[in-house]
Amino acid sequence: MTNADTLPLLDVRGVCVDYPDRSRGRRATTRVLDDVSLTVRPGETVGLVGESGSGKSTLGRAVLGLAPLAAGGIRLGGRAISGLTGAARRRLAGELQVVFQDPQGSLNPAMSVRDIVLEPVIAAGTPRAEAERELRVLLDRVHLPADTADRYPGEFSGGQRQRIAIARALVRRPRLIVCDEIVSALDLSTQARILDLLVEIQDDTGVALLFTSHDLAVIRAISHRVAVLYRGRLLEFGDVRDVTASPADPYTRRLLMAAPVADPARQRERRAAYRAAFTDPAASPVTT
Numbered sequence: 001m002t003n004a005d006t007l008p009l010l011d012v013r014g015v016c017v018d019y020p021d022r023s024r025g026r027r028a029t030t031r032v033l034d035d036v037s038l039t040v041r042p043g044e045t046v047g048l049v050g051e052s053g054s055g056k057s058t059l060g061r062a063v064l065g066l067a068p069l070a071a072g073g074i075r076l077g078g079r080a081i082s083g084l085t086g087a088a089r090r091r092l093a094g095e096l097q098v099v100f101q102d103p104q105g106s107l108n109p110a111m112s113v114r115d116i117v118l119e120p121v122i123a124a125g126t127p128r129a130e131a132e133r134e135l136r137v138l139l140d141r142v143h144l145p146a147d148t149a150d151r152y153p154g155e156f157s158g159g160q161r162q163r164i165a166i167a168r169a170l171v172r173r174p175r176l177i178v179c180d181e182i183v184s185a186l187d188l189s190t191q192a193r194i195l196d197l198l199v200e201i202q203d204d205t206g207v208a209l210l211f212t213s214h215d216l217a218v219i220r221a222i223s224h225r226v227a228v229l230y231r232g233r234l235l236e237f238g239d240v241r242d243v244t245a246s247p248a249d250p251y252t253r254r255l256l257m258a259a260p261v262a263d264p265a266r267q268r269e270r271r272a273a274y275r276a277a278f279t280d281p282a283a284s285p286v287t288t
């Protein structure tokens with residue numbers, strides 16, 4: 001195992017975020033993230049779970065530089081990124097991407113899928129012919145037919161739109177994608193297909209995911225490690241098998257009781273695959 005395998009890709013250390021709270025006065029603030037620390041290793045999925053309002057999206061936004069930190073720091077690949085703005089922040093797009101819950105809102109309805117997916121690489125100076133080749137590979141990777149390229153977001157289902165958003169996130173070949181509640185608006189079978197797709201993409205590309213969801217069943221299906229947030233505080237952070245088998249905190253136990261296991265046989269299959277990934281470094285870029 002090399003040093004690069006053991007160093008975290010993302011290192012969130014003691015992060016605090018305050019938001020204005022006008023109900024308590026003009027200058028009042030509320031602390032919505034309080035001293036949160038976690039890491040994401042190269043090629044790993046860390047699930048961030050917690051009920052609505054616990055601060056999951058805020059942590060994703062802090063990583064993306066969209067929520068200023070009141071304290072703490074965030075490093076990507078060993079480099080401090082929490083203070084970056086302007087051009088320095090934009091340059092991070094080659095390493096750090098995001099997929100949001102609502103692809104309807106995040107995909108420009110007036111742009112073709114071709115332009116949506118290729119915009120970041122065309123803007124970065126990639127020649128058209130090369131970008132077109134990349135588009136064909138990406139559409140194939142997210143299991144959409146080639147003629148998708150000439151169509152518009154409004155012509156697709158929610159699951160298909162999320163595949164387009166994933167293709168767009170992948171086009172710069174990032175090392176980390178923040179996935180903010182990306183399956184929450186989808187029906188159960190579409191959720192499962194998108195989760196399968198992400199696991200497949202991770203196996204093929206080694207991309208790491210910071211994956212937020214209020215649904216522990218979803219988190220359990222996709223994550224290697226899980227962080228449990230409650231009212232802006234990190235209650236637990238560890239291997240998903242340990243945290244879900246013997247949760248240290250009563251809140252995690254309550255979340256677990258609320259999480260239906262849709263298909264136990266499938267869960268077992270996934271767990272076996274993840275176990276193999278954890279014990280056989282050749283099976284996955286994930287190392288422990």
Ligand SMILES: Nc1ncnc2c1ncn2[C@@H]1O[C@H](COP(=O)(O)OP(=O)(O)OP(=O)(O)O)[C@@H](O)[C@H]1O
Pocket residue numbers: 019020032050051052053054055056057058059214
């Ligand atoms: N721009 C904002 N201004 C003020 N308060 C905010 C802002 N954005 C979020 N909050 C508050 O911060 C807290 C955390 O919100 P956040 O959206 O991060 O939670 P969440 O766990 O992602 O919830 P959900 O699953 O409902 O999206 C909530 O109390 C929310 O009301």
